[in-house]
Structures are given as C-alpha cells and as structure tokens.
Amino acid sequence: MKTLHGKWSLITGASRGVGLHISEGLANLGSNLILHSRELAHTEIIAKKLKLLGVQVITVSGELSDQGQVDRFLDEALSKAGQIDIVYNNAAIMTPYRQNHLETPAEDYRTSFEVNVISLARICNRLLPSMIERKWGRIINLTSGIQEQPELSAYSVSKAAVDKFVRDFVPKLAGTGVQMNLLDPGWLRTDLGGPNAPNDPVTVLPGALVPALLNDGVSGRFMRAQDYSGLELASALEKALAK
Numbered sequence: 001m002k003t004l005h006g007k008w009s010l011i012t013g014a015s016r017g018v019g020l021h022i023s024e025g026l027a028n029l030g031s032n033l034i035l036h037s038r039e040l041a042h043t044e045i046i047a048k049k050l051k052l053l054g055v056q057v058i059t060v061s062g063e064l065s066d067q068g069q070v071d072r073f074l075d076e077a078l079s080k081a082g083q084i085d086i087v088y089n090n091a092a093i094m095t096p097y098r099q100n101h102l103e104t105p106a107e108d109y110r111t112s113f114e115v116n117v118i119s120l121a122r123i124c125n126r127l128l129p130s131m132i133e134r135k136w137g138r139i140i141n142l143t144s145g146i147q148e149q150p151e152l153s154a155y156s157v158s159k160a161a162v163d164k165f166v167r168d169f170v171p172k173l174a175g176t177g178v179q180m181n182l183l184d185p186g187w188l189r190t191d192l193g194g195p196n197a198p199n200d201p202v203t204v205l206p207g208a209l210v211p212a213l214l215n216d217g218v219s220g221r222f223m224r225a226q227d228y229s230g231l232e233l234a235s236a237l238e239k240a241l242a243k
C-alpha cells in the first residue's frame with residue numbers, strides 16, 4: 001500500500017524512539033521524508049536505510065529551543081523538498097522528575113515550552129498556509145496521556161498547551177482539506193519514556209499512521225496509538241473511521 005507516494009513528510013525527532021518508527025512507517029507507505037534531529041549525524045544511517053525503500057530522504061538539524069534554528073531548517077527543507085504535505089511534530093523533551101513538585105524551577109517550564117510548544121506552533125503556523133493553498137495537509141502533533149503527576153508538571157502542562165493549540169484550530173481548518181490532530185503514542189520504552197514503560201516503541205505502529213491517512217476532514221481529534229496496536233493498517237483505519 002503506497003498511499004502516500006509523492007508526499008513529503010517532515011518528522012521532528014526522527015533519530016530514535018517514536019519518530020524513528022513513524023519515519024519507517026511513512027517510508028513503507030511511499031512518502032518522501034524530511035528527517036529532523038539536533039545533529040545531522042543522528043539521522044545519517046537511518047536516511048541511508050530508508051532510501052533503500054525507494055523514497056527520497058532529506059536530513060535537517062535544529063535545536064527546537066532556538067526559534068532561529070527552526071526557521072533555518074524549515075527554509076532548508078522547503079528549498080530541497082519543494083513542499084511539505086505531512087508534519088509529525090514529534091520531538092519533545094521531558095523535564096526532570098521533581099520529587100518535590102512544589103519546587104519545580106521556572107526554567108523547567110521555560111525550556112519545555114520552548115521545545116514542546118513554541119517551536120511546534122511555529123512549524124504549524126509556517127506550513128499551514130501553503131497546505132491550505134494546496135487544499136491538502138496533515139499535521140499530527142504528539143501529545144501525552146500523562147495525568148496527576150505534578151512532579152512532571154513542566155512537561156505535562158506543555159502537552160496540555162499543545163492540545164489546546166490544536167483544538168482551537170478546528171474551526172479554521174473546516175473544509176480546507178487540511179487536518180490537524182493529536183497523537184498520544186502511549187507509554188513506551190524510549191529514552192524519554194524510560195525502561196519501566198509497559199510498551200515497546202514499535203507498538204506506536206500502525207496507529208501513529210492513521211491520522212496521516214484519514215480523509216474524514218476531522219481535526220482536533222485526540223488519537224491513542226495504543227488503541228490500534230497489533231492491527232493491520234487497513235483494520236486500524238476502519239476502526240478509526242468507526243469512532
């Protein structure tokens with residue numbers, strides 16, 4: 001099923017964890033890829049491997065807490081790819097676990113908002129106009145099901161801000177052909193999720209691909225990748241449409 005043949009997908013944080021699996025899943029659907037991480041070296045081998053699937057792959061680098069770097073890598077990606085049709089705003093940081101949550105430093109909130117929210121908003125705001133003009137686009141913003149853990153509040157409130165950002169866009173996107181949705185990958189054994197997480201990172205597929213493939217015009221949906229774990233992609237899409 002090469003349903004995304006000819007599309008260009010940007011995946012932030014493509015070097016490991018969730019972003020790596022999403023990139024592989026998109027390449028298997030025929031999408032060309034723009035792989036982002038902080039250093040080009042982090043995606044070099046992945047790019048070589050994914051090119052073997054017959055897709056074009058570009059690598060870009062940028063620190064997401066620096067909005068100048070975000071602008072630079074988007075410029076580079078657009079000049080090389082021509083256009084970006086699908087975006088997975090996947091890269092994020094989790095601030096340290098603060099045993100005494102009442103002493104969470106302000107810096108935790110600042111850095112998590114810079115990386116997890118402000119850069120995500122900047123990428124969306126930059127790419128949405130051209131998607132709307134072309135009448136097709138998919139933006140998938142990674143969120144989290146984290147709850148009742150004030151020790152990680154700088155991280156969790158940044159994800160709540162992402163949810164609000166997406167939901168408030170819903171009326172603007174109606175009838176445009178552009179869809180922006182939320183994806184919770186589930187608790188996974190990645191560098192961010194840690195070794196005690198119950199799920200292997202590969203279980204993010206096929207669910208993570210569903211919001212890129214749905215053509216139902218729906219935006220603002222909170223999708224859980226784990227709801228589709230173990231399904232074939234076609235069954236996952238059927239399940240999503242039945243919701």
Ligand SMILES: NC(=O)c1ccc[n+]([C@@H]2O[C@H](COP(=O)([O-])OP(=O)(O)OC[C@H]3O[C@@H](n4cnc5c(N)ncnc54)[C@H](OP(=O)(O)O)[C@@H]3O)[C@@H](O)[C@H]2O)c1
Nearest residue numbers: 013015017018037038064091092142187188190191192193
């Ligand atoms: N894992 C979980 O249990 C879990 C649960 C709920 C939600 N999520 C969400 O899923 C997404 C992916 O998480 P993950 O577990 O795959 O994370 P991860 O394994 O820690 O990978 C993070 C990725 O983001 C990039 N990155 C990190 N800090 C960055 C920065 N300051 N600027 C630019 N890029 C940066 C990294 O690139 P480098 O190669 O440059 O380091 C890496 O590719 C995140 O949005 C996370 O909040 C994860």
